[in-house]
Amino acid sequence: xxxxxxxxxxxxxxxxxxxxxxxxxxxxxxxxxxxxxxxxxxxxxxxxxxxxxxxxxxxxxxxxxxxxxxxxxxxxxxxxxxxxxxxxxxxxxxxxxxxxxxxxxxxxxxxxxxxxxxxxxxxxxxxxxxxxxxxxxxxxxxxxxxxxxxxxxxxxxxxxxxxxxxxxxxxxxxxxxxxxxxxxxxxxxxxxxxxxxxx
Numbered sequence: 001x002x003x004x005x006x007x008x009x010x011x012x013x014x015x016x017x018x019x020x021x022x023x024x025x026x027x028x029x030x031x032x033x034x035x036x037x038x039x040x041x042x043x044x045x046x047x048x049x050x051x052x053x054x055x056x057x058x059x060x061x062x063x064x065x066x067x068x069x070x071x072x073x074x075x076x077x078x079x080x081x082x083x084x085x086x087x088x089x090x091x092x093x094x095x096x097x098x099x100x101x102x103x104x105x106x107x108x109x110x111x112x113x114x115x116x117x118x119x120x121x122x123x124x125x126x127x128x129x130x131x132x133x134x135x136x137x138x139x140x141x142x143x144x145x146x147x148x149x150x151x152x153x154x155x156x157x158x159x160x161x162x163x164x165x166x167x168x169x170x171x172x173x174x175x176x177x178x179x180x181x182x183x184x185x186x187x188x189x190x191x192x193x194x195x196x197x198x199x
Contacts, residue, residue: 001049002078004132006021006023006048016037019031019034019039020042022042022116023042023046025117051183052078053074057178061080062074079141079161086132086135087136109127138165138166
């Protein structure tokens, strides 16, 4: 899962959301220097990633695009799933996506000094280009993939990711619709367990 899904799966605690959002930018044991709720968010992020990578539906999605993206297929499917979440946001939340995105951006900006350096560098683009809302649109999704392809030295093939998404749209959407409710249930259970284990 990518940024939008990780934020969504964090519940209502802002520090847990912050930790879940930035976890990929914190390497090794670096997470241990953060406050407890941020640590919980980082731990939840890693549990979500492991659950997702092992899930048969996610693996099915990988199989649909592996010939196009090889070892980068997991990253591409993560972003595809954020697209489906953004595009169908009202199926999962009563809050408007634009309002929710502003809420996430505020949390990141209010905690700027706490952010890992990688997230600090990314934040201006995240906010000015409104990535969390833009995931819903092919044109803005295309910009995300082009940028990521550039960061891989044009080796990932991600510049064609929107084209491949369109070609497999119905099947990939069905995968997401089957998978995401299971991920929500898993994440809620694991978050409750993580919080209770601290008490």
